[in-house]
Amino acid sequence: MHNIEQACKSFMLNSVFADTAHDLTHVERVVKTAKQLAEQEQADLAVVLPAAWLHDCVAVAKNHPDRAKASKMAADKAVTFLQSVGYDESKLNAIHHAIVAHSFSANVTPETLEAKIVQDADRMDALGAIGVSRCMKVGGAIARHLYHPEDPFCERREADDMRYTLDHFFIKLLHIAEQMHTPSAKEEARKRTDFMCAFLEQLKQEIA
Numbered sequence: 710m711h712n713i714e715q716a717c718k719s720f721m722l723n724s725v726f727a728d729t730a731h732d733l734t735h736v737e738r739v740v741k742t743a744k745q746l747a748e749q750e751q752a753d754l755a756v757v758l759p760a761a762w763l764h765d766c767v768a769v770a771k772n773h774p775d776r777a778k779a780s781k782m783a784a785d786k787a788v789t790f791l792q793s794v795g796y797d798e799s800k801l802n803a804i805h806h807a808i809v810a811h812s813f814s815a816n817v818t819p820e821t822l823e824a825k826i827v828q829d830a831d832r833m834d835a836l837g838a839i840g841v842s843r844c845m846k847v848g849g850a851i852a853r854h855l856y857h858p859e860d861p862f863c864e865r866r867e868a869d870d871m872r873y874t875l876d877h878f879f880i881k882l883l884h885i886a887e888q889m890h891t892p893s894a895k896e897e898a899r900k901r902t903d904f905m906c907a908f909l910e911q912l913k914q915e916i917a
Contacts, residue, residue, distance in 0.1 A: 714740075716794050717762035725768045729850070730843040735834055736765055743830035747823070749893040755800050756823040760807035761830060763787035780812035813881070825890035832885050833894060837901030840882060841908055848874030861916060862909070878909065 726732045743761035747754050767783040784805040791801060807824040810817040811831045819825045835843065848855065856875040860866050863879045870877035882905060886898035 713794070713796060714758055714762065717759055717790075720790055721762060721766060724766050726765065730846040731765050731768075735843070736762060738834050738839065739764065739827075739830045742833050743826055746826045746830055746891055746893050750822060750826060750891050752822045752826050753800075753803070755797065756803040756807060756821075757826055759787070759791060759796065759800070760804045760811070760823065760827045763790065763804075764808050764811050764827060764831060766790070778815075780809045780815045780817070784808035819890065822891075826894075829889050829891055829894035829898075832889065833898060833901070835882055836885055836898055837904050840901065841905060844874060844877055844882065848877070856916070862913060875912075878905065 721733055721736055740758065740761040743757050744754070746752070747757040763786075764780070764783060766786050767779055787808055788801050788805050791804065792798075803821060803823055806821065807819070807827040809815060810819040810824045811828045813832075819828050834840065845855075853870070853872060853874045855873070857863075857866070857869075857873050861875055863876060868876035868879040870880050883902060886895065886902045889895040889898045
C-alpha cells in the first residue's frame with residue numbers, strides 16, 4: 710500500500726484545492742483517520758486509502774452552484790489516475806463509490822463499509838478543534854459574517870449559514886456525530902462535539 714499512497718500524495722500535491730480548509734493537510738488527516746477506522750472495523754485498505762487520498766482531487770468552492778457534483782467529478786478523476794498507474798481494476802468501482810458518497814452536498818448513501826469509513830473520516834475533520842478552525846476559515850473565504858449581532862446562537866430565528874458562519878454549527882456541525890456509521894467513529898465524534906459545545910459556551914460568555 711505504501712507505493713500507491715506515495716503516488717496518490719504526489720498526485721494531490723499537483724492538485725488545486727477549493728480553499729485552505731480543504732488543502733493537503735485536510736487530506737492527510739482524513740487518510741490518517743480512515744486508516745485507523747479501517748483497521749478497527751476490518752475494512753479493505755486497498756479501497757479505503759486511495760479513496761481517502763483522492764476524495765478532494767477536484768476543487769469546487771463551497772458556495773459554487775456545481776458543489777453537489779464535485780464528488781462525482783473527483784471520483785471520475787481518481788479512477789482515471791488509478792488506471793494510469795496500473796492500480797487493481799477490481800477495486801476501482803468501490804473506490805469510485807466511496808469518493809462519490811463522502812460528500813454532504815452529493816447526498817449519496819454509502820453502501821459499503823469502505824464508503825462509510827471514508828465518509829466518517831471526512832466528516833470527523835469537521836469536528837473538534839480542527840472543525841472549529843476549518844469552519845472559520847471557510848466562513849472568511851466566502852465573506853460570511855461571524856455571527857448574527859442580535860441572535861448569535863439562533864435562539865429566536867432560523868439559522869442561515871450563507872450569511873453567518875456560527876449558524877453552520879446549528880445547521881450541520883453539531884449533528885454530524887449522529888450521522889456517523891461506524892462504532893469507532895461515533896465514539897470519537899461525540900468527544901469532538903462535546904468540545905465544540907464547550908467552545909460555543911465560552912463564546913457566548915465572551916460576546917454577551
